[in-house]
Amino acid sequence: MGADNAALDLSGMQRAVRWYPPAYDIRVEAAPIPQIIDPDDAIVKVKLAGLCGSDLHIYRGHEDVDSELTCGHEIVGEVVALGPSFRADATGRPELYSTLRVGDKVVSPFTVSCGECHFCRIGFTCRCIHSCLFGIPTLPGGQAQYVRIPKAGGTLFRLDGLQSPSAGLSNLADSSLILLADILPTGVFAAMQASQHPKVASLLAGKPYPFGGGYVPGGSVSHGQAATALQPDDRTLTIGIVGLGPVGVCATVSLLDILAGLEASQGLVFQVVAIDPLESRRNKLQAVYDTIEPSWKGSGRFTVAAVEGGKKLVQEWTNGAGCNAVLEVVGNNSALTLAYDIVRPFGIISSVGVHQEPPLPFSGRDVYNKNVSFDFGRCPVRAMFPIALEILLKRQDVFGGVGTEASLIDRIVSLDQAVEMYKLFDKGQCGKILFDPWV
Amino acid sequence: MGADNAALDLSGMQRAVRWYPPAYDIRVEAAPIPQIIDPDDAIVKVKLAGLCGSDLHIYRGHEDVDSELTCGHEIVGEVVALGPSFRADATGRPELYSTLRVGDKVVSPFTVSCGECHFCRIGFTCRCIHSCLFGIPTLPGGQAQYVRIPKAGGTLFRLDGLQSPSAGLSNLADSSLILLADILPTGVFAAMQASQHPKVASLLAGKPYPFGGGYVPGGSVSHGQAATALQPDDRTLTIGIVGLGPVGVCATVSLLDILAGLEASQGLVFQVVAIDPLESRRNKLQAVYDTIEPSWKGSGRFTVAAVEGGKKLVQEWTNGAGCNAVLEVVGNNSALTLAYDIVRPFGIISSVGVHQEPPLPFSGRDVYNKNVSFDFGRCPVRAMFPIALEILLKRQDVFGGVGTEASLIDRIVSLDQAVEMYKLFDKGQCGKILFDPWV
The missing domain is CATH 3.40.50.720 (NAD(P)-binding Rossmann-like Domain)
Structure with missing residues (x-):
């Protein structure tokens, strides 16, 4: 995989779902394809992007945002470009800086996490000192054809080449994998x-x-004289x-x-x-x-x-x-x-x-x-990934379908339907929606 | 011990610290010696009773109490009478129902706990379904010569005959043991x-x-691809x-x-x-x-x-x-x-x-x-007793003294000084006070 991306021209424009203040104003329009602007960046070609309940906070104008933005924070896709930090000798940094390749399939959590600060090291990744939510004015979101991932060696989770649970992984649909971006780990x-x-x-x-x-001082002391068994x-x-x-x-x-x-x-x-x-x-x-x-x-x-x-x-x-x-x-x-x-x-x-x-x-x-x-508080998605992935694999009876009575995903639609889908979702008239930016 | 209590006449009057509504009205006066009124009751002769910061909530009239009461919920003393539930064949009940004897030295937590309900069995003793705070109108407190302990086989902690930490126990002063009633476990x-x-x-x-x-589903999954070490x-x-x-x-x-x-x-x-x-x-x-x-x-x-x-x-x-x-x-x-x-x-x-x-x-x-x-929330004192006792024994350098610059207990006084002590304590002009009802 990835071979067909080698010749991609990433300098032009793309389709994106954009929100305009003050509220309820969604436009599907052309926007620049994001570029590598920091050595730790990756550019990901979006396979699917989710519409999440918390997108509605922005949509309804509840978040005090006063400039337009590209929506979306649930992303599954494929790496199409990597900054200069990604190289075989990037030792002492999170593993992906030395191993991630163009063409790898990845899921991005809904927030950036560097993988290197104290909070990331101990698993509190949603409070990374570089934490940033996708889909705000300063970090365009994933309801687009391409998205820039900052601190990508810490932020991204690579689905190719996983050891332990890889047996079933190749069978998982993108519409199942995208649950890892936010809602299943949460x-x-x-x-x-x-x-x-x-x-x-x-x-x-x-x-x-x-x-x-947990730890008890004295260790061996018992409940003592206390209660019936x-x-x-x-x-x-x-x-x-x-x-x-x-x-x-x-x-x-x-x-x-x-x-x-x-x-x-x-x-x-x-x-x-x-x-x-x-x-x-x-x-x-x-x-x-x-x-x-x-x-x-x-x-x-x-x-x-x-x-x-x-x-x-x-x-x-x-x-x-x-x-x-x-x-x-x-x-x-x-x-x-x-x-x-x-x-x-x-x-x-x-x-x-x-x-x-x-x-x-x-x-x-x-x-x-x-x-x-x-x-x-917020889920440290990046830290919960391995556990969530095991549950995702085990429970494909629940997390594998689209559009059935029992499936979590209601439908997969084109970006062109975003205006209508935001309206329906806002009114509780549809279930979870995924956008395929390439149809 | 206890022999000198055998002939005690418990039918008369005693000295007690009483509070009257609406606020700031402390009187030291005669009150009836409490009687066994339930088979699970014990009567304890109070050796020392503490004055606690939370007594001030009542004192200041902050607790919506509209009738007078006997104050105090920190009690160390000696058992002088036991209800009929206390007998050698009281099996299937908390251990003390079959082993507690007149003359045993005990500490009472500041609340009643039966030792038999679900909350007591699992250690959440302060939320016992029979929970009751000492020092309210319906349960006279310990700033008196005698106090009635409901559900005494569950509530009391016996200091005599303890196995593990008993080595140092006989050396502990009552003024140290009373810390177990509330503040050290808390x-x-x-x-x-x-x-x-x-x-x-x-x-x-x-x-x-x-x-x-704690438990992690999957068990063996690692942090995976996440972070630097x-x-x-x-x-x-x-x-x-x-x-x-x-x-x-x-x-x-x-x-x-x-x-x-x-x-x-x-x-x-x-x-x-x-x-x-x-x-x-x-x-x-x-x-x-x-x-x-x-x-x-x-x-x-x-x-x-x-x-x-x-x-x-x-x-x-x-x-x-x-x-x-x-x-x-x-x-x-x-x-x-x-x-x-x-x-x-x-x-x-x-x-x-x-x-x-x-x-x-x-x-x-x-x-x-x-x-x-x-x-x-409130400390489940009864469940924390064994741990607190170990710390009390270990840290006699801290918890052993009275009246020194470094001791937790400021002074031990007669009940007759209660009016003055409540005033001083309320104004932060003294440290922790203990009452000896027999001087």
Whole structure:
């Protein structure tokens, strides 16, 4: 691959989806093909670009942006040009600086991450000191034929030449791979923040808190004189998901995958309730769930519910105690409030929704009195890639299709349809859209 | 021991510190000696009772209490009567129902915990379904000669007959043991919430997030193509403490103990900055720190600072990144705001301060943009007892004294001085006070 790009003329113009302030103004127009402007840059020919719920923040004019921009931050494509930093002797830098080649297939996370700063080294890649979101005025996005990737040796994830999971990789459609750019890793992150938290990890390990979740001073001290022994009920975990848009579906499937792995090895029982006020979203998740092979669903309970029904179910399932953890995948205060309402004392709220200006809807007494833990913020997509890729490969029954009742991707369209698709997506009248810039 | 109690007449009156609404009205007066009213009750003869910062919430009339009460929730004493549930054949219940005897020395946590409900079994003892705080109208507190302990087989911690750490136990003064009732476990809890959180635990384990902090689906997948290798700087953790009252001192010493254990085994380097606006509190912590044996202090940095100096120091120490974790040990919004200001992206705020009605001082965007994690709430004292006891035994250089510049306990006084002591304590004109009801 890549041979046909050798003679590409990258000096001209391309088609791109552009947004103009103040709001709701999408134009598909000619724009310059991006050029290498920094030695660490790569130019990627876009195979598919996603339309994401967070594109709507810009679209609706909620982001205080006052100049036009090229939209999009979900990108799968092929490298067509590399800056001078990419060379065989680029040692001591992220691996791709010495190994990435023109023609390699890549996915880009929705933010730039250098791979070299403290935050990147320890896996907090979305807070890279060079972090920059694609699809803002200073960094044109991926809803175009070509996109410039800054710090590309750190930012990009190469799909060619992967060792461990490469067996199934060549079978994956681009429409499946693009889920790695944002929404699947974000779903994995939401689920892992909950499952790794010490207040949950103790229960998973079958040891009373704080003896199951990390370093304990003294090490050998026991719960001592404390309580009656753990009972079977104590190994039943109840987890809620609030918000069943595309990221919520990814979070649910990721959660089920994590729980299936834990249940098999440790005899745990899980109860999952997935909540959304919109019937279309509930139906989508139910259809997704119905496609999953039964052996992988575990022995616990799984129910999709509307808001009041979900609250009631949590009460019934837990004798009023509430969920051990809630994944908040919406990004507004009514979702956070619902998460708080259904979480139990010493529960976790893993919030990956993109929140805006309003103050958090909790008093200090609310959070003190319930011993709530919160994990907020953006997914470090680049760091979550390997885990998300394993789930993507394993769950092609969920993540492999396009345009079916159970598929996450609604349709693949031309850039020319962008104006219409933004309108439909904004009104909730279509599912997840991908743009193919070459049709 | 206990023989001298055999003939005790528990039917009469005792001396007690009583609070009257609406505020600032403390009276030392005669009150009935509490009686066994439930089979699970114990009556404890109080050796010492503490005056705690959170007693001031009641004192100042901030708790919406409209009837008088007996104050105090820090209790060390001796069992003088047991309800009928305490008998040798009380199997299947918490151990103390079959083993506790009249005459045993005990510490009571500041809340009741049955030891039998789901929350108690898994260590979340402060959210026991029978939870009740000592020192409210319906449960008279410990600033008296006798106190009734509900669900005593679950609530109490017996100091006699302990196996593992009992070597040094008989040497501990009651004025040291009473720290177990609230403030030392709360300090341990503040420190452990930070050190066990996956975002910190990954760094402690020397693995990029999320591979160092708990179950990872797929297990063997690596960070893959991601970043340059971890560097020595990545093993340097910076932790802040906001608030240096008695609990803040306990949190600091507990944190240093946890860090010393980690550093010795894993070659980590720690930087700790302890912040309080009050000079007297800073001086107390500095004096405490100066008494600690040097071999235990580790090779990192430790500085006590005022607010602006502390903020500046964090900037300098971390090249502007901020603290990996901040322990918030105050319980108001200015402390939470300071904690947020000095924590780095992907940092932890472990908040054990008792917060009141005001809304949390953060917008959704604040917490999303910094990927902040919060652990809020009350310490499960009963579950933290064994760990706190080990630290108490180890750190008698800090926790053993009374009335010295470096001791946590300022003085031990008669109940008759309660009116004056509440006034002084409310104005910050004395340190931690203990009442001896028998002088």
